[in-house]
Structures are given as structure tokens and as C-alpha cells.
Amino acid sequence: SQQGEEDPQALSIQEGENATMNCSYKTSINNLQWYRQNSGRGLVHLILIRSNEREKHSGRLRVTLDTSKKSSSLLITASRAADTASYFCATDRGGTSGSRLTFGEGTQLTVNP
Amino acid sequence: DTEVTQTPKHLVMGMTNKKSLKCEQHMGHRAMYWYKQKAKKPPELMFVYSYEKLSINESVPSRFSPECPNSSLLNLHLHALQPEDSALYLCASSQGPHTKYLSYEQYFGPGTRLTVT
Numbered sequence: 337s338q339q340g341e342e343d344p345q346a347l348s349i350q351e352g353e354n355a356t357m358n359c360s361y362k363t364s365i366n367n368l369q370w371y372r373q374n375s376g377r378g379l380v381h382l383i384l385i386r387s388n389e390r391e392k393h394s395g396r397l398r399v400t401l402d403t404s405k406k407s408s409s410l411l412i413t414a415s416r417a418a419d420t421a422s423y424f425c426a427t428d429r430g431g432t433s434g435s436r437l438t439f440g441e442g443t444q445l446t447v448n449p
Numbered sequence: 450d451t452e453v454t455q456t457p458k459h460l461v462m463g464m465t466n467k468k469s470l471k472c473e474q475h476m477g478h479r480a481m482y483w484y485k486q487k488a489k490k491p492p493e494l495m496f497v498y499s500y501e502k503l504s505i506n507e508s509v510p511s512r513f514s515p516e517c518p519n520s521s522l523l524n525l526h527l528h529a530l531q532p533e534d535s536a537l538y539l540c541a542s543s544q545g546p547h548t549k550y551l552s553y554e555q556y557f558g559p560g561t562r563l564t565v566t
Contacts (some may be wrong), residue, residue: 366552376537378453378557379492418535428552434480434499435543435552439491 342425342440350448355412357396357443359425360405366428368401368408373422382410382423415447453558455540461564464530470561472523472540478546481523482555483515486537498523499545530565537562 342359350356359368367386372381385392385401385408392399398411412419422444426437451541462468472481484492497505498517509552512534514526523540540557 369554373555376562378487378539378559379541379555381554381556384554431552432499434482434497434504434545435555436497436505437492437494437555439493442491444503 342423342443344443345441346444346446348446348448349415351415351417353415353447355368355415355419355445355447357410357423357425357445359408359440361408361425361427361440362406362426363429365403366431368399369426369428370397370410371401371424371426371439373424373442375421379424412445415445417447417449419445419447421445426445453540453542453556455538455558455561457561458559459562459564460546461566462530463566464532467526467528468564469527469537470525470538470540472525473521475521476542476544476556477520478510478542478556479520480543481517482541482543483513483523483525484539484541486539488536492539496525498505504518524557527563530563532565535563535565 369384370382373379383394383399396413401408414433422442423439424442428435428437456471482497483495486492495509496506496515498556501517501554512529516524540558543555544553
């Protein structure tokens with residue numbers, strides 16, 4: 337079964353509003369990453385937060401991580417139509433063999449102009 | 450250059466065909482990955498190569514055969530596929546070396562959309 341579960345599954349907002357997506361996971365992790373995917377194309381890495389970090393910012397993105405609750409959230413502020421995409425969280429169990437990402441089910445975000 | 454390229458973009462093959470997917474990166478990354486993504490589902494890890502050696506095989510059927518000819522190239526050889534193997538196949542790479550406590554973001558290619566008839 338998938339490690340990560342995200343909610344909501346779909347989110348529709350107006351331009352300028354903030355969008356919040358949540359991710360829960362089940363096992364211990366090395367780090368948690370967020371990716372964006374536009375309409376069946378390749379994924380774009382947004383932000384990586386390590387297990388010893390609680391919050392991280394990148395531009396209009398803010399990610400929090402609560403390892404005690406095994407959950408993370410992604411906040412996109414002042415959303416734009418170009419932010420319309422699927423957003424996935426991915427947990428990384430770490431290891432010397434390379435990153436072993438397990439993706440959540442994703443949130444489909446629609447930003448209406 | 451932060452690009453991962455994949456060819457072909459689209460591929461239609463019959464169940465008796467043999468075909469290959471190709472992936473290339475020139476970022477000096479030492480880990481490369483194959484993922485399979487079905488429509489409206491998240492990507493699922495298939496294989497990981499670390500320093501050109503297969504390090505992870507997520508119990509993928511033998512009709513999928515990965516190959517890493519050098520540190521920049523990754524191939525996925527396909528043979529006797531089934532219609533349920535139709536999906537978007539994504540290649541990714543990441544900086545190494547990875548340790549138990551240190552790993553890196555992955556850079557994804559645009560994918561190859563495979564249809565098995």
C-alpha cells in the first residue's frame with residue numbers, strides 16, 4: 337500500500353488565495369519531498385525537508401513536517417493559474433542504494449483565474 | 450544543464466515486440482531511477498542504479514530489463530509486455546553518494562508514454 341496519503345484529493349481555489357495540502361505517512365523517514373506534475377508530464381522537485389527539520393520555505397512555498405504525527409503540509413501562498421497541477425509528497429527511507437521514494441496519492445490543485 | 454531527457458516520447462508496441470526506452474542526464478548524478486505511473490496514480494519505483502550498478506529492484510517482472518551502460522545513460526528493455534503495462538515511464542536521477550542519513554532530490558525526465566496493444 338502507498339506510504340503517503342494526501343488530502344484533499346482535489347482542491348479548487350481562486351487566484352491570489354492560499355492552497356494547503358496535507359500528507360500523512362506510516363513509517364520512519366530520512367526526509368520528505370514535495371513534487372509537482374503538470375498534466376501527465378515529468379515531475380518537478382519543489383522542496384525537501386529532512387527528518388530533523390520542522391519547517392522550510394522556498395519562495396511562495398512553505399512546508400512543515402511533524403514526525404511525531406507522521407504528517408507534512410505544503411502551503412502555496414498567493415496562488416497563480418500556473419500553479420494548477422498535481423502535487424505529490426514523497427517519503428524517502430534513505431540508504432546507501434539511492435533515494436527510495438514512495439509517493440502519496442497526490443492532490444490535484446486547480447487555480448481559477 | 451539540469452535536464453533529464455527520455456526517448457521516445459510515445460511508444461506503441463505489440464505484446465510480442467521488443468523495444469527499449471532511453472534516458473540520459475549530464476548532471477554528473479550517480480543514481481538513476483525508473484518509475485512507472487498509471488493514469489491518475491502516483492509514480493511507483495521500479496529500479497534504482499547507484500554508481501552504474503543495480504541497487505534496487507522493486508520486484509519488477511522480468512519482462513522489464515534495465516541497463517546502465519555508463520554514468521549518463523539508463524535503458525529499459527521491454528519484451529513480451531502485457532496491455533496492463535501501458536503507462537507513463539519516468540526516468541529520474543539524483544546526486545550521490547547517498548548515505549543512511551543523506552539523500553537528495555530527484556530530477557525527472559518528461560517520460561515515455563507506452564501503449565501495449
